[in-house]
Amino acid sequence: MRILAIDTSNQTLSVAVCEDNKILGEFTSTVKKNHSITLMPAITELMTVCQLKPQELDRIVVAQGPGSYTGLRIGVTTAKTLAYTLKKELVGISSLKVLAANCINISGLIVPVFDARRNNVYTGAYTFNKETEAWETIISDRHISMSDWLKQLQSYPAVYFVGEDIEKFREQIEQELPDSSLNTYPQWQIPSSAAAAFLGAVEEPVEEIHTFLPDYLKRVEAEENWLKEHSMGDESYVEKI
Structure with missing residues (x-):
């Protein structure tokens, strides 16, 4: 195709x-x-x-x-x-989902983030199923305050944030989810x-x-x-x- x-x-x-x-x-x-x-x-x-x-x-x-x-x-x-x-x-x-799909071989929850202003974000949560070799939606896309979003993610053991806008929320993320990871590969941010x-x-x-x-x-x-x-x-x- x-x-x-x-x-x-x-x-x-x-x-x-x-x-x-x-x-x-x-x-x-x-x-x-x-x-x-x-x-x-x-x-x-x-x-x-x-x-x-x-x-x-x-x-x-x-x-x-x-x-x-x-x-x-x-x-x-x-x-x-x-x-x-x-x-x-x-x-x-x-x-x-397109942004999340950049994150090859990352286990756990992949969380892409777009800044929606006023401490709100467009976001969702995805994971790659190695058995089916397919991307799965764990939490559907939504418009939500970053504060509320981070509270929802606290129940997940491994969270990986990706996107150019995550730097704007670094302090907030590190405070609420100290065990999470923020992507550092520039090519994955876009x-x-x-x-x-x-x-x-x-x-x-x-x-x-x-x-x-x-x-x-x-x-x-x-x-x-x-x-x-x-x-x-x-x-x-x-x-x-």
């Missing part, structure tokens, strides 16, 4: 073309640029270097979220457009679209491309403010929407 994988869920832009268990080509940039400008040229260049035509792809895999609202919209929209126009399969993968491709190769494609949406996990701040402003003091109104 020949796969084009896309991850624009955060500042890093990563695209890869993989076939079965082989990486045919991968482009990754951590330079802060507008993904809407750089994504399609990156895909075009990668396909050219790999000497492939778009029609030769079998599946499009995209990091579905959580992450940057703008980045997710760009990645998902591009993936949907390619899948629809080329009549190819489309698969969405958790952006957090997403790999090749990892997304391998994860997406074993997932079922979406049934309806048009209804496929980013998994934000949280409303945008402007929407939350509007709901609060128009709730007129009735908090249940916000919860029902």
